[in-house]
Amino acid sequence: MTNKKDVVVVGGGGAGSNIARLLSRQLNPSMHTLTLIDARPFTVFLPATVRMAVTDEGSLEDRVLIPFDRLLSKGVGEVRTGRVVAIEEERPGSGGHVVLEGGERLHYDALVLTPGTALEGPLDYPFTKEEMLAFIRDWRQKFRDANHIVLAGGGPVNIEFAAEIKEYWPEKTTTIVQSRNLPLHPSYPDRFRSRVEKECRTRGIEFVFEDYLDQEVPKDGAVTTRSGKRLVADMVVVSTGGTPSTEFIRNFDANVVTERGFVRTNPSLEVVTHPGVFCAGDVVDNEERNGLGKYERHAAVVVANVLDHLNGRALSKKYAGSVDTLALIMGKSGGVAFVNVFGGIILGNWIMWLLLSRTMFVPQARRRMGY
Structure with a gap:
């Protein structure tokens, strides 16, 4: 039996990989576990993918498809390849489980959702x-x-x-x-x-x-x-x-997902009515046109608030927007x-x-x- 608190990040794109990287540097491995889950064994750096699709010049696929194996601090956290199909919350604020395709369940005390967008x-x-x-x-x-x-x-x-x-x-x-x-x-x-x-x-x-x-x-x-x-x-x-990849979140709680598929959050980037569940990246429902340049600020807010939640403190950071x-x-x-x-x-x-x-x-x- 372990007393460690479990942090799960779903999605390893621009927002999720940044959040997981920062968490791996701040979580105490004797007190916490960290798991990043992505459907691929690598992240796809989207700003270069248009050129990659058009030409083989420079073999961009060798540099744009970046493995996760060096992302996390040594000895802190793991990366799992899989697709999350459901969230099972014990009760708001008390953690729960994410369910992978195939039925495996991973426990979380704090959950970060960065599923990204399905493109065409x-x-x-x-x-x-x-x-x-x-x-x-x-x-x-x-x-x-x-x-x-x-x-x-x-x-x-x-x-x-x-x-x-x-x-x-x-x-x-x-x-x-x-x-x-x-x-x-x-x-x-x-x-x-x-x-x-x-x-x-x-x-x-x-x-x-x-x-x-x-x-x-x-x-x-x-x-x-x-x-x-x-x-x-x-x-x-x-x-x-693109289409927000949030159907599994809608199935978890349809009230937190807009008609267009975006996730409603508080200024703390905590999902409304679900303490300890956070959301970042291009599926956040706000007035901004989301993009990679804004995810550093998303990450700073989410990481600080995940740590606050794990330590039983009031959430200290609010997302105030980006240029x-x-x-x-x-x-x-x-x-x-x-x-x-x-x-x-x-x-x-x-x-x-x-x-x-x-x-x-x-x-x-x-x-x-x-x-």
């Missing part, structure tokens, strides 16, 4: 390394073979896909079908969205605005939009926004970014080339994972 098309990855490498090779071949590519949705992922395609094959046509009159969500200022459109068109990317594309497979060398516009196409890429940013990588030569300070600053190609477009922060991500 070339980023809808399988779970084993072998299947994922085959998936990447298959999509690269599709991009090589296509000459006329239509992208459904004018969000960040499709903008980056179109730009990467143009980086490696300038002769291919790329057309983005967007439901609004400019790229991106209207929560960003029009002057930034117009700048994005300009940068895209400079690279030869075309747009069809205020229209929709429901057809995912071309027929007779073309697709047809809802308005009846016919576009030459031999490939369609769909990216209209809204969006960085679009448009090939190796640059891109455009928005930083919501001083009325909104737009960063252009030179700064993006200097800071992001060449390396996509892959070296920093690997260092954070212990490599």
Whole structure:
């Protein structure tokens, strides 16, 4: 019989791996256990995955799929590969169990939920390394073979896909079908969205605005939009926004999950009505547009409050928000970014080339994972 208190982190993406890493440095192994559970034996560094899907240049899969084996402090915690399908709470504030696919149950005194988002098309990855490498090779071949590519949705992922395609094959046509009159969500200022459109068109990317594309497979060398516009196409890429991977949380307590699949939390990032259960990352229900740049602050809040909960203290940290940013990588030569300070600053190609477009922060991500 052990008197140790058990901490479980579900999800090893940008938020979960950071939280697990910090907890492994602060938990006392004589008093606590730490378990990170992820469906894969590695994390996927998402900012580099668009380029990884398009080209084999640089063999990004060797650096973007980062194992967990060096993440945690030596002797503190373990990483389990598996999929959590249920949460069984003994009573609010008193811990419980997470249930893995196959029926195994792991006890927790404090639980951190960072399940992330299921993406579409070339980023809808399988779970084993072998299947994922085959998936990447298959999509690269599709991009090589296509000459006329239509992208459904004018969000960040499709903008980056179109730009990467143009980086490696300038002769291919790329057309983005967007439901609004400019790229991106209207929560960003029009002057930034117009700048994005300009940068895209400079690279030869075309747009069809205020229209929709429901057809995912071309027929007779073309697709047809809802308005009846016919576009030459031999490939369609769909990216209209991911789906929060929170169905197991909805089954645990439907009242804490919104209709869109996001998780309701207190300012402490504790799940409402469930003391000791915390949530971080892109499934948190707040007014921000979530992204990797905000997860350090999520992690700082969650780690402090997990320690408070384990020690029977009132939760000491509240998440006060982060500066809204969006960085679009448009090939190796640059891109455009928005930083919501001083009325909104737009960063252009030179700064993006200097800071992001060449390396996509892959070296920093690997260092954070212990490599």
